[in-house]
Amino acid sequence: MQIDCDFHIHSRYSGATSGKMDFNTISSQGKLKGLDVVGTGDALHPKWLDEIKSLKEYSEGIYEINGSKFILTVEVEDNRRVHHLIFLPEISSAESLRETLKKFSSDIDVDGRPHLRLNGEELVDYVKECEGIIGPSHAFVPWTSIYKEYDSLGDCYGKNISDIKFLELGLSADTDMADLIGELKRVVFLSNSDAHSPWPHRLGREFNRVEISELNYKSIKNAILDKKIVLNVGLDPRLGKYHRTACIKCFTLYELKEAVRLNWRCKLCGGLLKKGVYDRVLELSTSSSPRHPSFRPRYVRIAPLAEILCLALKVKNIYSDKVQESWKKLVTQFGSEISVLIDVPTREIEKVSNKELAKLIRAFREGKFKVEEGGGGRYGRVIFGENKEQKFYRGTQSMLDSFVE
Ligand SMILES: [Zn+2]
Ligand SMILES: [Zn+2]
Known part of the structure; x- marks a missing residue:
């Protein structure tokens, strides 16, 4: 079976996050978005861990509330300000990792994304001890990522490099950019939202479609190890x-x-x-065009539905009644935002919404748009159509927090 997953979010116990990042809200909004599994984020934080414990255990390593499923994940910052994403098998492993890392952190009780006095290589040892898996988060952002600090995975993870099975692309890169770098050919790419608020234009803004045999931790872990990601969905990094x-x-x-x-x-x-992210990737590149390994899935560049609706309805504010009503109508009709964005035939969308929306969604799905790239502090924009018919999407709402780490 295939499931849609967003593995990287933050609870309200991380810095600069919405007070609404609680399990009730995340689960209800995640359902509207169409996510089958969401990462808990912040799994080492004592209070968040207490809340995780109050969820129902659905299967080994999968926790449930209001029908939404969660897997244990946490992001940490190492001694070189590199961020790593960690998956953990069960609550007891989160507790034991917490105990172990306590002596290397002064804020593990306070911040959902703790700072650790450890390097990448040491960190892998501790994660392996509790049967978790680890890889770099948002690998290309200029402030807190592996490639702002190092030129290769090996420079960061040392002798443990072979334990690194995935890399999170982050909002500033996609598979075409990352596959310019030869050392990433063996690594699975994850596209996660890193959401700091639960609303469907944030939560699941980037997500992965994953092929699993049954819904538990082991199966999701194996899907990552066996390269069973079947679709990456996210923003166009050129914006x-x-x-x-x-x-x-x-x-x-x-x-x-x-x-x-x-x-x-x-x-x-x-x-x-x-200097732009693109040029940092070019510095690291080993080929002039992307070389995708055979297991690499398609990367669909799409925007949140509310933002596409703004464009279709010629409204600026995603919270306006016009946009919100259309959004609700579509999601009720087709079950979730992801169905509308990715799966439902556009002629079906046309029947319940306006023609323009169906046209824009089709253009996103097929990648039929031009992009004026961003740089120097100005967002890029997507251009649909020709001459007088042109429409622009600057995606400011979404791209804004792509650099708030
Ligand atoms: Zn981060
Ligand atoms: Zn100038």
């Missing part, structure tokens, strides 16, 4: 405001070579040039 190297004053885009030659000064306005 990110630091995607390309660009001038921070006039936003002119530059090739890396030219930026270096110009000593990081804009030739048009003299402004400072800021």
